[in-house]
Amino acid sequence: MATTKLKGNEVKLAGNEVNVGDVAPVVHVVGKDLEDIQIGGQKGCAQIVVAVPSLDTDVCAAETRKFNEEAAKIENAEVIVVSMDLPFAMKRFCTTEGIENLKVGSDFRNKDFANAYGVLIAEGPLAGLTARAIFIIDVNGVIVYKQIVPEITEEPNYDEVLEAARAATSTSCCGTCQ
Template identity: 55%
Template structure:
């Protein structure tokens, strides 16, 4: 699969997952450096918000909007995943008042990026995660997927939120 960064093609690597697939369960790093898993059956909806880095305007906006819009959704966990270190994620969330979204880092093994096919293989952002949103139902099935075609654009929030029934 391919996306663009400022209009220039960028290739993704990893195993592509699609709506209807079982969401791979992947271990990430939480703010306290403990392990936290996303994907798989959890008994709740999971909105998995993927960004290249919280230290960019669009990524910050995306995370703030999910924090606001998903706050009232019942039986739903909302995550933001990037390769930022957990310490930087914690500072961002604290400064921005992000309290409904759990920040997780894929910095150790890039296991999430590989399992969901969202690692940028080339472009100036090579090695980072591309912008994407996955919604996983309580039984662990992917019910929504958006890999944003132009990395500098925001995702379709309403489509992601609408997938949580």
């Protein structure tokens, strides 16, 4: 079972742990306008999936603003921030913060994303929320990058994520590989 930390205390993560090289599970989350957002699968572009506990925290808000600004500049990529926040709260956050370059998706209904990607916090005060994590899925639907942030209260390694995202979008398949 994977773990992370919350204020220095280890917390277990539940769900199916996925790793680099695995086919990304196809799941659906609810967008801010109640639309369906698919994560995983072959979408014709790379996906940068950013899991956060809640947009209503300083660290999650800062991370979302940063990805709105930086990762959204990467061509042939779709950036999706996933949390357990209700779609209405996500919409209000995006409007207030001027978030227009990425999608936000809520996993509140069935926790399908958190369980399929192994980032459901299983214990402690944040049990039931998503851990802070990033997955990059290439155009073929394969996970090419994974970062479970070691301390939930800290931001991810942006440089590493953005470099991996650029690498994932700069390669294209000739159509002969499986």
